[in-house]
Amino acid sequence: MVRHIQCTPRELEVYITCLERVMRRYIQRLQWLLSGSRRLFGAILESKVCILLDTSGSMGPYLQQVKTELTLLIWEQLRKHCDSFNLLSFAEGLQAWQDTLVETTDTACHEAMQWVTHLHAQGSTSVLQALLKAFSFPDVEALYLLTDGKPDTSRRLILREVQRLKEKNDVKVHAISLSCSDRAAVNFLRDLASLTGGRYHCPAGEDALFKMHGLLTRGFIHQRDPALPLFEGDDLRRLAQEITKARSFLWQAQSFRSQLQKKNNTEPKVAPF
Known part of the structure; x- marks a missing residue:
């Protein structure tokens, strides 16, 4: 009382x-x-970004949905809020849309959308190589890494390398997991985001x-x-x-x-x- x-x-x-x-x-x-592309990718906060997309074999069941959501992301967030961007897919190897960040124009967004339609899933998951490549893009402020969290390299090695890269370039890594069921993968992506001052995101289920x-x-x-x-x-x-x-x-x-x-x-x- x-x-x-x-x-x-x-x-x-x-x-x-x-x-x-x-x-x-x-x-x-x-x-x-x-709502919108934020459900899968979260909110894009920086103006110069690179989207890293896992296209390994384990992503096969999700890739079509991811491609649809990535197209929405390009127009809903990148076009409206970013000055420049790039896209990078990774599996056994890397496939960059452009050699560096490009200005966010209608033409660039249309070309990026066409590039996305040709992505397909196969091979392993070269997360470390993708991060090394993306960190090398001049002026990049943040990386948005979407993956199922199963890299082909030691997770400890990836974290050590990212720590080294972070000391040279103040770039945030925002980690996006397609599934929250693999706790080891979730913890790895949380640690990766936290290490760089980024955010961890996992889309809400149906x-x-x-x-x-x-x-x-x-x-x-x-x-x-x-x-x-x-x-x-x-x-x-x-x-x-x-x-x-x-x-x-x-x-x-x-x-x-x-x-x-x-x-x-x-x-x-x-x-x-």
């Missing part, structure tokens, strides 16, 4: 209104992160998306609403933590308001003299 509430009913109403506004903004942000659609449609501010799914990716996980915290503050404030209303309704009325 709460015995002392150091605020007036009016102040409590203002606080609740502010929290509800914050929750709506959080929900809009969550919807944004779960079950989580279906559950989230219902929650977000209802507004997700009532205490009876279920908890958010457990997100693996850094951006979604951090936002979910903030939403959970804001929800707990909102429920607490609503409980205080209810107690104040009950107290005011039960207090005896004093007749004027």
Whole structure:
């Protein structure tokens, strides 16, 4: 039981209104992160980037979907927000779209889209060679590495080499995993991103998306609403933590308001003299 509430009913109403506004903004942000090319690739933050795409044999079941999402990424994020970009696929060998970063124009995006359509899956996963190549591109600010997390080289060796490269070039590596089921692969990609100040991203599954659609449609501010799914990716996980915290503050404030209303309704009325 709460015995002392150091605020007036009016102040409590203002606080609740502010929290509800914050929750709506959080929900809009969550919807944004779960939509379009951001669902698979996350949000592209830098202006000079290279997208590294795993086209090894193990990517075969996913490659057509990835190619579709990559085409969307080119127009939805790279064209709108980046000054220059490049694409690099890797399997047993490397296949770069261009020799260096190129200006983000309509013509370049159309050519990149055509290049993507010819990608196919085969061979092993030369993650280290792809990173070495991408780090060598002049002026690159960030690499977005999409893979199933099964490199053909020692993971420790890759991390050591990236640490060495990072000391020479301040380039972030944002690691994107197609599956969260292989914990060793997930931990490797998390470590790779963390080592360079990048972010780890794992797209939400269909079950989580279906559950989230219902929650977000209802507004997700009532205490009876279920908890958010457990997100693996850094951006979604951090936002979910903030939403959970804001929800707990909102429920607490609503409980205080209810107690104040009950107290005011039960207090005896004093007749004027």
